Amino acid sequence: MxxxxxxxxxxxxxxxxxxxxxxxxxxxxxxxxxxxxxxxxxxxxxxxxxxxxxxxxxxxxxxxxxxxxxxxxxxxxxxxxxxxxxxxxxxxxxxxxxxxxxxxxxxxxxxxxxxxxxxxGSMVRARWTALFHDSPGRLHAAFSWESIVDETCFVLGPMLAxxxxxxxxxxxxxxxxxxxxxxxxxxxxxxxxxEPVPGPRGEQGGGSALRTPGLPLLVATMVMLGVIFSSIDVVTVAYAEERGAKAAASLLLAAYALGSGVAGAAFGLLPVADAVGRRWLLCVCAVGAGMLPLQLAGGLAVLAAALFVAGMAIAPTMITTVGLVARLVPRRKLTEGMTWTSTGATLGISLGASVSGWVVDRVGADRAYLVPAVAGACAIAVALVGTRQLRRLPAPRQQERHQQEGTDDERHQHADRSGRHEGRNLA
Incomplete structure (x- = not known):
C-alpha cells in the first residue's frame, strides 16, 4: 500500500x-x-x-x-x-x-x-475529518481512499441487485x-x-449548511455530474444492446469505474494543494472534456477505451469536491454539508436516467452520448461562473486556525454569559 x-x-x-x-x-x-x-x-x-x-x-x-x-x-x-x-x-x-x-x-x-x-459515505468522511482536520495531506489521502470505496460499491452493487x-x-x-x-x-x-463529537447545542444555529457561501455551487455542479453518471449507464446499456452484445454493457461500465478508481488511487498520492478551488475547476473541466471521445466511439472496444479515459476525471473531481466542503462548511455542520453534495448527485442521477432514456428512444444510442456531453458542458459553465467564490478560500491550516479561534471565542463568550447569569442568581 x-x-x-x-x-x-x-x-x-x-x-x-x-x-x-x-x-x-x-x-x-x-x-x-x-x-x-x-x-x-x-x-x-x-x-x-x-x-x-x-x-x-x-x-x-x-x-x-x-x-x-x-x-x-x-x-x-x-x-x-x-x-x-x-x-x-x-x-x-x-x-x-x-x-x-x-x-x-x-x-x-x-x-x-x-x-x-x-x-x-458522509458519516465515514466526517470521521476521517475529525481524525485528520489538522493534517491536510492525510485527509486528502483519506478522501481519495473513500472514492475508491465508492467505485467498489458502484461496481458490485448493481451486479448484486x-x-x-x-x-x-x-x-x-x-x-x-x-x-x-x-x-x-x-x-x-x-x-x-x-465517532465525531457533536458541537454544543448552542452552536447548532444558523440554519442549513446549504446557506454556506460556495456550497450551492458545489451542489449544482454535482447535479450535472449525477446526470453524467446515470446517462452513461443508460446509454451504454442501450449501445451494447443495439449491437447485439447487451452482456458486454457490464464490462463497458466496469471500464468506466476502473478508470475512476485508478485515477482516485493515484490522486491520493499527490500533495494537497492550497489552491484547491483552481484544482477543482480543472477537474470539472476534465470531466466535461472526457465526454467528447464518447461521441466518436465506433465499436465496443473503442468505447471501452473512451469510457476508461472519461472515468479518470471522476474520482479526482469527487475527492476535490469533498475537500472543498471540508473547507467551506463549519465543522459542526460538516456531515450535512457533505450529504448535500451527494444529494445533488442523486438528483442528477434521477434526471439523467429519465432524459437519456427518452433520447435513446428517439435518436438511438450513438447520438444519445450527447446527453452526458451537454451535462459536462453545463458543469463547466456552473463552475466557471462560481469559481470566484472558491478563489477566496484560505489555506487549510489558516482556515482551521480561524475556525478554532472562532469556536474558542464562542466558548469564552458563553462562559462569560453563564458566569454573569450565575452571579445575578447569587445576588
Whole structure:
C-alpha cells in the first residue's frame, strides 16, 4: 500500500469504520436498481418500476440532508440507528406489498420513506475529518481512499441487485440492500471511539449548511455530474444492446469505474494543494472534456477505451469536491454539508436516467452520448461562473486556525454569559 494510505490506516479504528462504511454504502448502488428489477420481473411494467425508483431517489433528496443535520446535532449513533430502521421497515413493506398484492399506492407510500437512508459515505468522511482536520495531506489521502470505496460499491452493487433478483427471487435485491444498510449502520455506530463529537447545542444555529457561501455551487455542479453518471449507464446499456452484445454493457461500465478508481488511487498520492478551488475547476473541466471521445466511439472496444479515459476525471473531481466542503462548511455542520453534495448527485442521477432514456428512444444510442456531453458542458459553465467564490478560500491550516479561534471565542463568550447569569442568581 502506498505510504499515504499506510499512514492513514495506522490510526486505531480506521480500518474498521471504513469497512463498515463500505458495507453500509452498498444500498446506494443497489436499492433503486433492485426496485426496478423486482417490479419489472413481477409485473413487466417498466413505467411503474421507474416511477418507484424515482420516488426513492426523490425521498433521498428530501430526507437525506435532514438526517445528516440531526447527526451533526446529536451524534451518529443516536440518529443513524432509528433512521436506518425507518428505511429497512419501508423496504420490507415495499417487498411485502408485492407478495400479498396490496394496491399500488402502498408501493409509493413505502418508497417515499425509503429515502430516510443515511449517507454512510458522509458519516465515514466526517470521521476521517475529525481524525485528520489538522493534517491536510492525510485527509486528502483519506478522501481519495473513500472514492475508491465508492467505485467498489458502484461496481458490485448493481451486479448484486440484478443478480439476486433474477437468480433467486424478485424481492431479493431490495432485501439485500436493506440488510447491507442494517449491518453497516450497526457496525459503524458500535465504534464509539472514532465517532465525531457533536458541537454544543448552542452552536447548532444558523440554519442549513446549504446557506454556506460556495456550497450551492458545489451542489449544482454535482447535479450535472449525477446526470453524467446515470446517462452513461443508460446509454451504454442501450449501445451494447443495439449491437447485439447487451452482456458486454457490464464490462463497458466496469471500464468506466476502473478508470475512476485508478485515477482516485493515484490522486491520493499527490500533495494537497492550497489552491484547491483552481484544482477543482480543472477537474470539472476534465470531466466535461472526457465526454467528447464518447461521441466518436465506433465499436465496443473503442468505447471501452473512451469510457476508461472519461472515468479518470471522476474520482479526482469527487475527492476535490469533498475537500472543498471540508473547507467551506463549519465543522459542526460538516456531515450535512457533505450529504448535500451527494444529494445533488442523486438528483442528477434521477434526471439523467429519465432524459437519456427518452433520447435513446428517439435518436438511438450513438447520438444519445450527447446527453452526458451537454451535462459536462453545463458543469463547466456552473463552475466557471462560481469559481470566484472558491478563489477566496484560505489555506487549510489558516482556515482551521480561524475556525478554532472562532469556536474558542464562542466558548469564552458563553462562559462569560453563564458566569454573569450565575452571579445575578447569587445576588
Amino acid at each position: 502506498p505510504s499515504p494510505y499506510r499512514a492513514i490506516f495506522a490510526e486505531p479504528g480506521t480500518r474498521s469504520f471504513t469497512a463498515a462504511g463500505l458495507v453500509g454504502r452498498m444500498p446506494v448502488a443497489m436499492l433503486g436498481l433492485g426496485v426496478v428489477t423486482m417490479i419489472s420481473q413481477l409485473t413487466g411494467e417498466y413505467g411503474l418500476a421507474g416511477a418507484l425508483a424515482a420516488t426513492v431517489a426523490l425521498s433521498t433528496v428530501v430526507l437525506g440532508p435532514q438526517v445528516s443535520r440531526l447527526v451533526d446535532m446529536h451524534g451518529q449513533r443516536r440518529v443513524l440507528r432509528p433512521a436506518s430502521a425507518v428505511t429497512v421497515t419501508a423496504v420490507a413493506g415495499l417487498t411485502l406489498s408485492t407478495v400479498v398484492g396490496w394496491p399500488p399506492w402502498t408501493l409509493f407510500a413505502f418508497a417515499s420513506l425509503a429515502g430516510c437512508m443515511p449517507s454512510l 440484478i443478480g439476486l433478483s433474477t437468480a433467486w427471487f424478485p424481492q431479493a435485491g431490495p432485501l439485500a440492500a436493506a440488510s447491507f444498510l442494517a449491518v453497516g449502520v450497526l457496525w459503524l455506530t458500535s465504534q464509539r471511539a472514532t
